[in-house]
Amino acid sequence: MTQLTLKINGQSHSIDADPDMPLLWAIRESVGLTGTKYGCGVAQCGACTVFVAGQPVRSCSMPVSAVGADEITTIEGLKSKEALAVQKAWVKLDVPQCGYCQSGQIMSATSLLELNAKPTDRDIDLAMNGNICRCATYVRIRAAIHDAAKSLEG
Amino acid sequence: MMGSASLKNAALAIAAGAFAAGILMVAQGLLTSDADAAIQPALKLQPVASFDKIKNKSQRAVALFQEAGKVINSPRCMNCHPATERPTQTDRMRPHQPLVVRGEGGMGAPGMMCTTCHREANFDSAGVPGNPKWHLAPAEMAWQGKSLGQICEQIKDRKRNGDLTLAALVKHMAEDELVGWAWSPGTGRTPAPGTQKEFGALIKAWADAGATCPKG
Numbered sequence A: 001m002t003q004l005t006l007k008i009n010g011q012s013h014s015i016d017a018d019p020d021m022p023l024l025w026a027i028r029e030s031v032g033l034t035g036t037k038y039g040c041g042v043a044q045c046g047a048c049t050v051f052v053a054g055q056p057v058r059s060c061s062m063p064v065s066a067v068g069a070d071e072i073t074t075i076e077g078l079k080s081k082e083a084l085a086v087q088k089a090w091v092k093l094d095v096p097q098c099g100y101c102q103s104g105q106i107m108s109a110t111s112l113l114e115l116n117a118k119p120t121d122r123d124i125d126l127a128m129n130g131n132i133c134r135c136a137t138y139v140r141i142r143a144a145i146h147d148a149a150k151s152l153e154g
Numbered sequence B: 001m002m003g004s005a006s007l008k009n010a011a012l013a014i015a016a017g018a019f020a021a022g023i024l025m026v027a028q029g030l031l032t033s034d035a036d037a038a039i040q041p042a043l044k045l046q047p048v049a050s051f052d053k054i055k056n057k058s059q060r061a062v063a064l065f066q067e068a069g070k071v072i073n074s075p076r077c078m079n080c081h082p083a084t085e086r087p088t089q090t091d092r093m094r095p096h097q098p099l100v101v102r103g104e105g106g107m108g109a110p111g112m113m114c115t116t117c118h119r120e121a122n123f124d125s126a127g128v129p130g131n132p133k134w135h136l137a138p139a140e141m142a143w144q145g146k147s148l149g150q151i152c153e154q155i156k157d158r159k160r161n162g163d164l165t166l167a168a169l170v171k172h173m174a175e176d177e178l179v180g181w182a183w184s185p186g187t188g189r190t191p192a193p194g195t196q197k198e199f200g201a202l203i204k205a206w207a208d209a210g211a212t213c214p215k216g
């Protein structure tokens, strides 16, 4: 076990963890932020997506010790204007069904809009296809991303 | 002759088989390690000295490149030199799951970059390989579907090799960190044959012998 300090959503958390523990488990179990979900544990579903230094990362696929001093943002700490637009569009279009995949979907959608203000259908598909939704809310996700992009114009 | 009932049964059996195969494909798609394919024991490379007996220089160069080609043709190298914009993965070189594309600088699409999953080092507990320089080879360096001779011509061509001189190419093969990943690819992946040092020595000897390419 090693003593590590994680900066999550602007707060420092000291944890005792095996350096090889996936970041996901540090966030969920050690820190207690359970908005980030476990779906597959092998980088295939996107449910565990968080930002590390502002970039989307599958937290199941990164050892906690590799984070270093980088700032982590989870679904609980999203607050960019893109994130707020995504949140609004998600509510407006009633995107979630069971909801399990949705924090990962929102993280990826936010990241896409931060990088590309006007994504095409193909841009959306390429950015989002690593986020699996077993309820198949894909059509609403795509519509909501377009809606959020529109709301951010002008 | 099949009666209509047995025809219908046969059709149903085919449909059921297809459905099961579909599920299997999905399940296989979720396996990220090569555990689903037979992992080959690492192959050896012949040392450069064993080619000294070939007195004709260009024949020696061809033989050296063919030996180095065992590495070039390994899935560890081929997977990230795809013919399309989508890389392949595992020893069986199936399409990368999930779908990812080369994107700008070989780093993936905005929102789904290589670094979303591939970090500084292999992370075996999630079955995800990693390296600080992880990225796809550019389209002009596509190797999949090409003969060793074509790949040889391609890697010598400064218009298609990132403007590398032969000396710089030798250095790249012998020392580049991402090339070197092929020999320590993490659990469940067959490493490239030999060692990077042996591979680099073969490429250097090929260059020194005149860099003749295999025909075809």
Ligand code: FES
Pocket (backbone or CB within 6 Å): A037, A038, A039, A040, A041, A042, A043, A044, A045, A046, A047, A048, A049, A058, A059, A060, A061
């Ligand atoms: S839990 Fe990390 S990608 Fe599925």
Ligand code: FES
Pocket (backbone or CB within 6 Å): A096, A097, A098, A099, A100, A101, A102, A132, A133, A134, A135, A136, A137
């Ligand atoms: S809303 Fe149920 S898994 Fe996506």
